[in-house]
Amino acid sequence: MIVTTAQLYQVAYRKFAVGAYNINNLEQSMGLFRGCIQSQAPFIIQLSKGARNYTDKRMLEAIIRTAETIFPEAIFAVHLDHGNEATCYDCVDSGFYSSVMIDASHESFEENIAITRRVVDRAHAKGISVEAELGMLGGVEEDIKVDEGHACLTNPDEAVEFVQRSGCDSLAAAIGTSHGAYKFKGQQSLRFDVIEAISEKVPGMPIVMHGSSSVPIEEVQRINAAGGKLDPSARGVAENEYIPAAKLGVTKVNIDTDGRLVWTRVHREFFRDKPAEFDFRPPGKNFMQAYADFIAHKNEKLGSAGQLETVRATL
Ligand code: G3H
Ligand code: 13P
Numbered sequence: 001m002i003v004t005t006a007q008l009y010q011v012a013y014r015k016f017a018v019g020a021y022n023i024n025n026l027e028q029s030m031g032l033f034r035g036c037i038q039s040q041a042p043f044i045i046q047l048s049k050g051a052r053n054y055t056d057k058r059m060l061e062a063i064i065r066t067a068e069t070i071f072p073e074a075i076f077a078v079h080l081d082h083g084n085e086a087t088c089y090d091c092v093d094s095g096f097y098s099s100v101m102i103d104a105s106h107e108s109f110e111e112n113i114a115i116t117r118r119v120v121d122r123a124h125a126k127g128i129s130v131e132a133e134l135g136m137l138g139g140v141e142e143d144i145k146v147d148e149g150h151a152c153l154t155n156p157d158e159a160v161e162f163v164q165r166s167g168c169d170s171l172a173a174a175i176g177t178s179h180g181a182y183k184f185k186g187q188q189s190l191r192f193d194v195i196e197a198i199s200e201k202v203p204g205m206p207i208v209m210h211g212s213s214s215v216p217i218e219e220v221q222r223i224n225a226a227g228g229k230l231d232p233s234a235r236g237v238a239e240n241e242y243i244p245a246a247k248l249g250v251t252k253v254n255i256d257t258d259g260r261l262v263w264t265r266v267h268r269e270f271f272r273d274k275p276a277e278f279d280f281r282p283p284g285k286n287f288m289q290a291y292a293d294f295i296a297h298k299n300e301k302l303g304s305a306g307q308l309e310t311v312r313a314t315l
């Protein structure tokens with residue numbers, strides 16, 4: 001059943017985090033639904049502009065609608081990840097999305113507020129929630145690359161004004177993470193001081209953590225042992241920090257890179273071990289199972305595992 005992100009946040013806020021998983025294709029979708037049923041977790045499917053353009057945005061919509069009928073017990077929201085203004089309007093008008101993210105964080109503070117406000121007005125008129133970003137994460141997202149020198153943490157005082165004037169429903173905040181596989185050099189930790197200050201200044205506002213993959217060392221090592229060339233110093237968010245962050249208001253946790261690592265590991269190992277194979281279905285099946293297990297594991301770490309019936313009771 002497709003619900004709104006607001007319905008999920010209402011149950012999760014300050015108790016657990018809802019996993020927001022990027023999907024691009026059929027195999028990821030099957031693995032995602034299986035993993036969430038396996039772990040009895042509500043979840044958010046998020047589609048980036050790149051995902052919508054990978055084949056055709058209608059293809060992903062059809063996959064998700066079909067998955068909804070194959071897994072009638074699933075409870076999830078559908079969200080646009082890192083949208084610009086035009087893509088947000090396209091999703092709002094489509095009637096398919098529960099919420100959209102307008103990412104104008106690279107603009108000036110005033111311009112970010114103005115753009116977000118326009119999207120909020122259009123989205124709210126149709127009952128759709130808006131996630132907006134203040135502060136800038138490092139790393140690559142869509143076609144924008146922010147180098148470390150330009151990344152900046154969210155200023156909690158600015159967050160108060162931003163939320164009031166933009167009217168956004170959830171706040172993507174820069175709290176020490178970055179997109180991709182290379183997040184931390186040396187000390188590996190979220191900025192709990194910033195999370196706490198934002199929650200105190202904007203109580204009740206769900207905080208969204210982007211760049212939340214944990215980039216497991218074992219996964220990187222297995223990929224490299226099967227012919228990959230990832231930098232072995234790749235580090236992500238420590239999984240035992242998800243729940244402490246959730247208790248402080250981090251309600252949506254975005255994960256994409258870790259799923260890509262699962263795909264890469266499964267396929268590299270499969271073709272390394274079976275070099276004469278050329279049927280893509282055997283590794284595809286392995287991937288769907290591995291991705292389902294990965295999702296179920298993440299949901300345990302986020303605290304969303306086992307929350308499906310609690311959410312259902314509130315609908
Ligand atoms: O933050 C961006 C997400 O990981 C989506 O990545 O734009 O390559 O689909 P993508
Ligand atoms: P990761 O690159 O850490 O998976 O972050 C994904 C993300 O923030 C999607 O919006």
Ligand code: ZN
Nearest residue numbers: 141210211254
């Ligand atoms: Zn992101």
